[in-house]
Amino acid sequence: MSKEEFDALARTKLLAIALEWYNEMQGGEIPFIRLPTRTKANIEYDIGSEVWKYGDRESTRAATSEKGALHLLKMAYVIGFIKQQLAENRSSTLRELYYISEGWKRAKFGAQDESNLLIEDLEIITDLQREAFHLRPEEDGATVFGPLRIRERTRRGVREIHCRDDVGEAGYQIPNDVETVEFLEHDAKFVIALETGGMYARLIENGFDEEHEAIVVHLKGQPARSTRRVLHRLNEQFGIPVTVFTDGDPWSYRIFASVAYGAIKSAHISEILATPKAQFIGVQPSDIRDYNLPSDTLSDKDIDALKAELSDPRFDSEYWKGQINLQLGMKLKSEQQAFAARGLDFVTKEYLPARLSEMGVI
């Protein structure tokens, strides 16, 4: 689909919402919308796509109360704004949208969370992503380094870039709108996604990508949508395995889970964001034990988070139950950079090759 066709689709779908309200009001009816209930209780595992999606529960927002009416009014303003943005071929960040609403009097947003949620509502209703509305998030997308050639449609023309030969030490920065990037070819056996910038730089400095023919991706903590989208597409388009290497604590396991199974906030687009075949490298609680890694004691919050994960369907496997119970027994956690205690080369020469071959990746 061309950009013009895509914009026209977004415009049509948004106008359809406004038109429906128009007709309701013309007919003497109170305008309303229906949306899936966006809570943990309404997240279901979809066997076909192997990801988590919204269930059947729906809620109605109608203009029968001040709150409901204001919600619809705000949505009408946002639709009006996006319509204009599409017409003028402009784009804005979610933060800018929040500030733009300052001039909307009664329809102004109280906090940015509110405008973000409203955009997610529109994504759900139109079955489009926010990029279709020319809206982008604040945070940077992933950086990628390795044997991968891409083509990006930039404002200054189309560029072809090799993610090792044509970029600096920091790698290629993926734009927020991943749809402008095409993956052309690669020489990789697998993708390795890293939680911390320190480990990302360590792998590049040690030449891990060349030695093992790996595409190295920096997740930057809890990964942004564009980062997850890239991992999903690398896996789907090239059929190469995606592995995730994080710290060894409950919060990092959740980073892995959002890469592999999706997140509640974006469950409506899990199908295109999640990589159900992604594999977890570590740091595993058994690594802390087997490599005698420098470690910290688990805090009460860590322990609560681990216990919550024991009842989380995303961690409902023998592997995770074993690892989590082991960690609860040891009461210890380690960062991925703790491998430096064995020397700077240990992680790339010893740990990762051993672990990846154990997983059958190399």
Next chain:
Amino acid sequence: MVLPDILVQVKRVTDEVFRVIVEDNGPGIVPAQVPYVFGKLLYGSRFHQIKQSRGQQGIGISAAVLYAQLTTGVPSLVISRTDAKKPATRFEITIKIETNEPDVVSQKEVEWDRTHGTLVEIELRATLAAKKRLVDYLKYSSVVNPHARIRAEIDGEVFTFDRVSHDPIPLPCPIQPHPHGIEIGLLKRMAGDSALPLDRFLVESFSRVGKKAAVEILKKADLSPSKKAKALTAEELKPLLAAMQSVAIPAPPTSQCLSPIGEELIRKSLDKEFMLDFVKAKTRPPSVYSGHPFVVEAAIGYGGKLAAEEKAIILRFANRVPLMYQQGACAITQAIARVNWRNYGISQDGLPVGPALILVHVAATNVPFTSESKDAIAAIPEIEKEIDLALKDLGRELKTFLSRRDKHKLQEDRARALCAIIPEIAVKVAEITGKPVPDTTPIEGRIMHRLVAKKGTAGGTVRIAIRNYTDKPVSPTVYDTSPDPAPDAEPKPGYTHTVGDDHTRVWKLTLAPGEGWEATYTGKGGGTLDIQGVGEAVKMVVDLDV
């Protein structure tokens, strides 16, 4: 009868010494009594008298005089006058500590501008760290003494707690002691003062003792009816007391010896001091514990300026005196905490939480305190039960108020959505779709079934729109008040009334079912729109500029 006027002054003398002056317009004290009232501890005025009164043992004022004497050495000054025809007398008094007798340092007749009343001035070592509590004490005293005016000047700051009632309270009459509530000391003193034989002594000196009961008591105590009361020995008093307390005797009369404040006055004074959205008071019928008559009064206030998130304010009173300390140890507090306030729509964390105020007043001929400091009322089951009943009664009324208010809020909320926001959605949606603005009045009419009046300002024009969605003709009068002079109002108002910067335009209308009316003028809007001549339940006024 004279209404109490009380003036309290606290003046800083040095960093650590304050002069406290309290002045009233009461009946005054005859000069011969003054030295004893102020200069002798335990000089009680109430022995042999059973009635509701502020003090009990005669410790308060003489202890203050003593404290002043011990901390600064300055004698206390008293001026008192009983009658306009008599002069005022000025005393300087200390207490002889060894003998507990007054020492009059000076006494002379003086000119005084009051025709009757008493002034006492004491200088003592103190701090004003608890100034807020002091002001609260006066404020709370004013709440339960609605007939009194209390003025205070504390370290340069002036407070006035005005009266809400001009009717003096009926004086509680003393009653005879009831056999069930008497103590050995009092019995001994009464017997010693009586010249009567025992059977007549019992009937005539005690409340509710008839001949039959007297015979039964004496039989039980194994005493002769003809024995003179005066002749009783200490050994004979004990079985007599035990017999008096075990024989069944009707409860003492309660009505005339107690002086409750009354529901109306409690409500008025709470409203004056706290400005509440809701206030209700309850005076329970009098009751009796261990031979002592008592009456419980309670009140609940809600909303207004009370803090929304904090624990409810609790005002405790015993015989019209605020209890300021040991809140947790008091039977009143415990009774409040035992009520399940959630039933009445208030959240609770032990004590109720929210913009609420709870007042409990226990009036009794003998208030059972937990200790001599008289800070907290003891847990007497009869009293706790009365407090509980009063609070639950009030709780039900509060619940009715809250649910009515919530319902009203819901209606307002709905009206705002329908009358203010839906039209805005309509304008925006029309703009997006490029169609004419849809008419949303049918939605309003279908849902509201009322007279809807809207006022809004756009582009320097104020527009008032009224539509009759009821099925009957109505004749409302529209009052539109704002700083806009609006000389160009169309249609012209019936008349315009100006007070200061505010102009009130008045239109009288008659609207058939479904009929609308509109007025416009140049202006900035704001102010208020009021519709009269239409029942509260069938009108809805919406300010579109909010």
